[in-house]
Amino acid sequence: MAAITQPTVTSQVVNTSPFYSYQLRKFAVKSMITMLALILAIAYLLPFVNMGLIAVKSADQITGSTDGNILPLSPETYAYTDAEGKIKSYEIYKIPQADGSVIEMALVKKGRQDSQFIDPANPEAGLMTWTGSWRTLEPVVTLDLHFENFGEAWDLINFPRLFFNTLFIAIAGLIGTLLSCICVAYAFARFPIPGKNVMFLILVGTIILPSQVTLIPTYAFFATIGWTGTWLPLIVPHFFANAYNVFLLRQFFMTLPRELDEAAMIDGAGPFRILLSVIIPQAWPAIISVGLFHFIFAWNDYFGPLIYLIGKPELVPISVGVQVFNFQYGPRPELIQATSLMAMVLPLLIFIFAQKAFMRGVVITGVDK
């Protein structure tokens, strides 16, 4: 694309040229804009690549990477069986020859002035001496991926346990928020409640309420009734509606035609029946968005589990569990990156499969205010 861009830029300067054409210029502009988006996207997503590469490195490869190698490479080795039947492994180096060619040989005996090598293709030839410091030689490397990091990290932090905890907290809260928010949004969208507009303003206002201001009494309350150290403070409040979700659902319910409600009412349906058979079947897109938001929120939540599950490592979700792991295994970056990857797989998969519903939800809540 860039190659095509070059000539057209000049043609802008000499736009009397017969080669100057509107289409060509448009093509150039499009290429440049798309290139810009591409370069920015690459820069934006580069940390993922870094993570992916470190996650499959061994500890040696990480130490070795300080000199500039970013790929998980390992020196190629030659396994030699000696006379006593013992297998020894020697690293292979590139040895420049007098005629400019390069041969690859395994380093057997390291020396400062000269080192002894063996030719892997022809071990019977025995040891050969090469004069010069072996440190100046370039090792032969191959791509060597250590997927076992994932298994090690999985066992070390008891990932299945963390995964189950997170999933349980997320799904229980999800049920709560869906039940309560659908009812409350239905009330705001359809019923003649005195003071409804004021209450709706208050509800929307709580979206921008800094959460610290309610934190300590809420914590004290949960501590008094003995709920700290359990999942209840992380789940039960979701059964009492959340402003953001109510707002999203209410905006969506408002767009649904009232005629269907009325028809159902004439047929003798009560408010619950109308909600279940008329409103909910039409509102799936918004309901799915709310479900996704909650799931991602719960997966991400750090502060709640941090304060309510202090001293209960067996109950913590991934967010807090993984961080404890970071404190303990700081010098093992490959395990930390492997864990980061494992912790984000599920939210990312959900996003990839439910992208449309997700982004529509963001737009409803963000744009309508």
Next chain:
Amino acid sequence: MSATDQSRAAPFSNPSNPKPLRSNNLAQQQRVWGWIFLSPWLFGFTVFTAIPIFVSLIFTFTEFSLASKAPMRFIGLDNWVKLFNDPVAIGALGVTVKFALIAVPVGIILPLGIAALLNSKNLWGKTLWRPLYYMPYMVPAISSIFIWQSFLNGDTGWLNRVIRAVGIQNPPNWLQDEGSILFAFLLIGVWGIGNAMLTMLATMQGVPTELYEAADVDGAGPLRKFINITFPMISPVIFYNLVLSVIGIMQYFVVPYVVTRGTGNPNGSAYFFNMHLYKTAFTFADMGYGATQAWFIFIIALVLTIGMFATSRRWVYYASGDS
């Protein structure tokens, strides 16, 4: 609204019932149902928002700890006096304000720029880019912190490799140096622009094309069109994101807490107000003083929000009258 529902329903109802009475009755019933459906929020708001805000204010005048059996003691304004004389708290507030001054503008301008780029009619594969730029927003905070810690590592991090490659010999050790740690947090925060970018983009796509066509007739260039049409038309969304971003920074906690392992070091340069609050309330179990800090930040947030709403009249344009 529902009065019309009932009057329409009425002809089908039992004719022996006088119409107005039946209608009143139904309206009454509807109201009761409304309260029933509203009750989860009414309860939740009362128990988890209204009462705690009030109780929190009362706590600011007390000394108590959940860890000890000592009864709650009223100490008047002592906590407030202590707060204004607490150099650590004031330092932490300073860090928070300093970070807000760089993070809020970037948190608006960057998503705005990307949204404008993705909204360009000169971009190929429009639908492809949106999820790509949104995706990092989905990465759990804890994972993104680890990923960036590795990326920003002073020796092996890719950012410093790039910086060295272009010839700058001593790049900062981003997450360890006092002078650069807030910029490093800013970089980590760049992955969080997804929501703002998406709402701005969606609003830009809703701007009527006639406006741009009219500007074309007048010979306006792209920059002029952006300043005079796009910006005013999407100003409500920018305002909304501005408010959310200011409130968000007031609550900034996870990134500095995890990166500095709760210390806020080097030299307190990453010790945010919320970390002090966490330490006071949950490490030292000083609930009264913790509540005072919480109320303090609440008052600041309230003043800022009111200030933003007050100035919004000057630059936020609501097409459909008031909002």
